[in-house]
Amino acid sequence: MQRQTQGDPHSELAATVGFIARYASYLMGSGVHTSRVVRNSRRIGSALDVEINLAVFPKSIIVSGTDAHGESFSRVVAIPACPIDFERNADLSALSWEAHDRRLPLAQIEQRYEELCAKPRLDPMLVMILAGLANASFCRLFGGDFKAMGIVFTATLFGFFVKQKLAQRGMNHYLLFIAAAFAASLMSSLSLILDTTSDVALATSVLFLIPGVPLINGFIDIIEGHILTGISRLTAAIMLIACIAIGLSATLMMVKSELL
Amino acid sequence: MIETVSAILADGFFAAVAALGFGAISNPPMRAFPRIALLAAAGHALRFTLMTYFGVDIATGSLCASLTIGFGSMMLGRRIHCPTTVMSIPALLPMIPGMYAYKSMFSIVMFFQKIDDTAVCAAYLDTALRNGMITVFVILTLAAGATLPILMFPSKAYTMTRRQQCQNNA
Numbered sequence: 001m002q003r004q005t006q007g008d009p010h011s012e013l014a015a016t017v018g019f020i021a022r023y024a025s026y027l028m029g030s031g032v033h034t035s036r037v038v039r040n041s042r043r044i045g046s047a048l049d050v051e052i053n054l055a056v057f058p059k060s061i062i063v064s065g066t067d068a069h070g071e072s073f074s075r076v077v078a079i080p081a082c083p084i085d086f087e088r089n090a091d092l093s094a095l096s097w098e099a100h101d102r103r104l105p106l107a108q109i110e111q112r113y114e115e116l117c118a119k120p121r122l123d124p125m126l127v128m129i130l131a132g133l134a135n136a137s138f139c140r141l142f143g144g145d146f147k148a149m150g151i152v153f154t155a156t157l158f159g160f161f162v163k164q165k166l167a168q169r170g171m172n173h174y175l176l177f178i179a180a181a182f183a184a185s186l187m188s189s190l191s192l193i194l195d196t197t198s199d200v201a202l203a204t205s206v207l208f209l210i211p212g213v214p215l216i217n218g219f220i221d222i223i224e225g226h227i228l229t230g231i232s233r234l235t236a237a238i239m240l241i242a243c244i245a246i247g248l249s250a251t252l253m254m255v256k257s258e259l260l
Numbered sequence: 261m262i263e264t265v266s267a268i269l270a271d272g273f274f275a276a277v278a279a280l281g282f283g284a285i286s287n288p289p290m291r292a293f294p295r296i297a298l299l300a301a302a303g304h305a306l307r308f309t310l311m312t313y314f315g316v317d318i319a320t321g322s323l324c325a326s327l328t329i330g331f332g333s334m335m336l337g338r339r340i341h342c343p344t345t346v347m348s349i350p351a352l353l354p355m356i357p358g359m360y361a362y363k364s365m366f367s368i369v370m371f372f373q374k375i376d377d378t379a380v381c382a383a384y385l386d387t388a389l390r391n392g393m394i395t396v397f398v399i400l401t402l403a404a405g406a407t408l409p410i411l412m413f414p415s416k417a418y419t420m421t422r423r424q425q426c427q428n429n430a
Contacts, residue, residue, distance in 0.1 A: 032345075086286050090289050093343050097422040130281040130284040134277055134280065134281020142359060207362070220403050220406070220407050
């Protein structure tokens with residue numbers, strides 16, 4: 001409706017490209033693999049009769065749209081650093097099909113987008129406990145006993161708490177991972193006092209920090225030919241793994257010097 | 261026999277818990293949780309069985325497991341309108357070789373601690389390379405196995421989140 005009253009084809013095109021730029025950069029930032037972002041964006045574009053082309057770089061996206069009159073408009077957007085979010089991935093992908101199948105107007109797509117983005121994430125406390133249980137199970141898979149599992153559970157809760165608190169203060173991502181790995185492993189070094197599989201406990205206590213999603217996404221990107229974004233995701237993940245190793249080595253140097 | 265079965269089931273159970281917990285950090289939709297747990301248990305238990313009882317190496321075992329998860333997520337995803345990766349990535353997380361990645365990095369740290377001792381240095385370098393190789397190839401096979409179904413059936417994989425009733429209304 002709004003489109004008819006506005007009537008200016010150029011500002012309409014600008015609005016469409018602007019929305020798709022926001023949509024695509026949000027998806028890229030929240031850990032969706034590149035080919036899906038491109039596909040979804042083009043699908044929304046075709047629903048609005050705009051041909052969309054994306055050039056995706058590690059920190060920014062160039063979005064260009066061409067309408068039925070052959071007029072084109074392009075924008076460069078920065079990719080925000082969002083937490084990884086599979087629910088948005090599923091919902092916003094479904095939104096692109098909804099727009100395509102129902103030929104929704106831009107205003108309505110934007111409204112649905114805002115609604116879906118406003119959905120709350122899982123409760124942080126619940127996530128923390130689930131992560132603790134997950135890491136304890138991991139300890140079990142690597143041959144830890146029940147005492148070690150208990151220690152890893154506690155250590156993960158502590159490490160996760162430290163990570164969440166420091167993240168709220170806006171600490172640098174890498175320093176945050178070093179601090180969280182140090183905190184979790186220091187906590188799990190209590191297992192050295194007890195008669196248990198303390199080696200497994202120490203090593204698994206930091207594994208909840210391993211950036212598994214970017215590692216898999218990076219390889220998926222490379223397999224699908226988006227080599228630039230793939231390598232950048234893998235590089236970021238390797239940097240984080242190095243930070244985890246630094247945090248853990250700090251603990252090992254303190255509590256278990258004979259191991260070194 | 262019973263011991264074997266219970267070991268496999270226990271492995272699947274702990275893998276499912278690990279997948280849900282590590283997955284929860286990345287906020288998957290609630291409706292996907294049971295399917296993630298099922299896929300993770302099936303994949304990890306399969307790898308455990310192959311590696312423990314059939315002497316399969318970790319890379320091949322991971323490939324078999326990730327193919328199971330990839331095809332499984334395609335079959336299970338349509339009903340709940342989830343892209344395949346929303347289920348397959350959390351289900352793959354317990355198989356991410358975090359321990360090998362960590363050991364590799366740790367050996368590099370230690371390499372510099374013992375830089376003057378040639379023999380010890382060589383041993384750490386060996387450990388770093390071996391664990392690094394395992395890490396890279398296991399993650400590669402995990403991603404490849406999860407992507408192969410998408411590459412084989414693109415039209416099916418790309419319409420996972422499409423709602424059928426919308427088409428009828430249109």
